Amino acid sequence: MKAPMLSRLFRWVSLLVLVAFLAACAGTPTAAPTQPPTTGGESGPLADLVAAAKKEGMLTTIALPHDWCNYGEAIETFKSKYGIQVNELNPDASSAEEIEAIKANxxxxxxxxxxVIDVGYAFGPQLVDEQLAMPYKVSTWDTIPENLxxxxxxxxxxxxxxMAFEVNKDVVKNVPQDWADLLKPExxxxxxxxxxxxxxxxAQMSVYAAALANGGSLDNVQPGLEYFKKLNEVGNFVPVIAKQSTIAKGETPVVFRWDYNALADKKALEGNPEIEVVIPQSGVIAGVYIQAISAYAPHPNAAKLWMEFLYSDEGQLIWLKGGCHPIRFDDMLKRNVIPADLLAELPPAELYAKAVFPTIEQLNAAKTYIAENWDKVVGAEVK
Incomplete structure (x- = not known):
């Protein structure tokens, strides 16, 4: 569904509500770095970093599909901007597999x-506890919300x-609007x-969202597992990891997917087939992803430069073009550096009004519970 135009003022007010919520969980402020945001023509410490990264000559990424948050443009821009090769490992890897790749190497x-890795919010403590990440504060550090x-x-x-429903309308004639609809024989x-x-x-956040829609809570995800058990028992669940290709072919015509991934598929497929993106009426859950540098990074300077690029205005706008809300969105909105056409392409702010943001502790508990109980409750091997 095409996102309707909204006024800048309405978006601003809605975003203030979101930021106020996030700020409520904020911890002790961290000191700001001295290097300002940059978009080229670097000098001082950043120029030294660029030189060191170019000497390494390569960056190795993992789990970055080009249609996820517009990573394809991000990678190509980084390569062109700095003349550094990007070695892309397993674009379809899961967050857990990314962490295992660090351990194995x-x-x-x-x-x-x-x-570098890009993983779900709940994996943050594991990176620290198992000493898998290298600390580095980007030059735009102060504009990232403290609790994130x-x-x-x-x-x-x-x-x-x-979390949204991505629906192939060429196959699905009655587009589902909520979780209960998907249990119907059709x-x-x-x-x-x-x-x-x-x-x-x-996938874990899909189960979490289903729990919220079926009598569960941020501290009780069992109803989400029971929902998928029922979905499997009635024969509606397809135990295949859905991708753009399986959606387009009609093999997985309804998929639980982050809104930005679903919107990227809709844009890429250009109506062949027609995709509708539905934010459900209940169980609307928000998910944050995080970046980290491997503690064992073969190219640590290139990794730091990649972070500087992603967290610059330039990098954040590339994510926004992919339908993702970049973490520095509020700061950029206040400075009036977000093009109006990009704002107009975002889903309407009111659709996010019911979204809930689990804490990292709740996410960790949910992640563990789902991983340990999926087989025994649902009994469907997804592959």
């Missing part, structure tokens, strides 16, 4: 060792969205997840 400086970054710079939020063999719920943050 601790002693390696070869091409299978990732420099580790105080010592081990990880920091990058973007957020809400959706037999049509409903899928975009990942393995034992490993994937996106």
């Amino acid at each position: 601790k002693e390696s400086k070869g091409p299978q060792a990732p420099d 970054k580790h105080p010592d710079g081990y990880w920091y939020g990058d973007y957020y969205g809400v 959706y037999k063999n049509q409903v899928a997840l975009a990942g393995d719920p034992r490993l994937s943050a996106q």
Whole structure:
């Protein structure tokens, strides 16, 4: 569904509400770095970083599909801007697999060792507890909400969205509007997840959202597992990890997916097939992803430069073009640096009014519970 135009004032007020909510959980403020945001023509410390990164000559990423948050443009812009090669590992890896890639390559400086990762919010403490991340504060550090970054710079939020239904309208004639609809016989063999719920943050958040829509809470995800058990028992659940290709072919015509991923598919497919993106009437959950540099990064300077690029205005706008709300959105809005056409393409702010943001502790508890109980409650192997 095409997002209707909204006034800048309405978006501003809505965003203030969101920021006020996030600020309520804020911790002790961190000291600001001295280097200002940059978009080119770097000097001083950042120029030294650019030189060191160019000397390394390569950055290794993992789990960055080009249609996820417009990462394709981000990667190509970074390569062009700095002349650094980007080695892309397993674009479809889950958050858990990204972390395992760091662990498996601790002693390696070869091409299978990732420099940087982009994982679900709940994985932040694990990175610190297991000493898998390298601390680094980007020059725009002060404009990242306090409660969405580790105080010592081990990880920091990058973007957020809400869980939505991505629907292939060429296959699905009655577009579902809420979770209960998907239990109807007309959706037999049509409903899928975009990942393995034992490993994937996106899939786990789908279960979490289903819990909220079916009598659960941020502290009780069991109803979400029961929902998927029922979905499987009535024959509506397809145990296939859904991708743009499976959606387009009609193999997984209804998918639980972050709104920005669904919107990216809609744009990429250009009506063939026609995609509708539905934010459900209940169980609207927001999800934040985070960036981190591997503690064992083979190219640590290139990794730091990648972070500087992503958290600059330029990098944040690239994410916004992909339908993601960049973590520095509020700061950029206040400085009037977001083009009006990008604001107009976002889903209307009122659709986000019911969204809830779990704390990192709630996410960790939910993640563990879902991973440990999916097999015994739902009994469907998603692959």
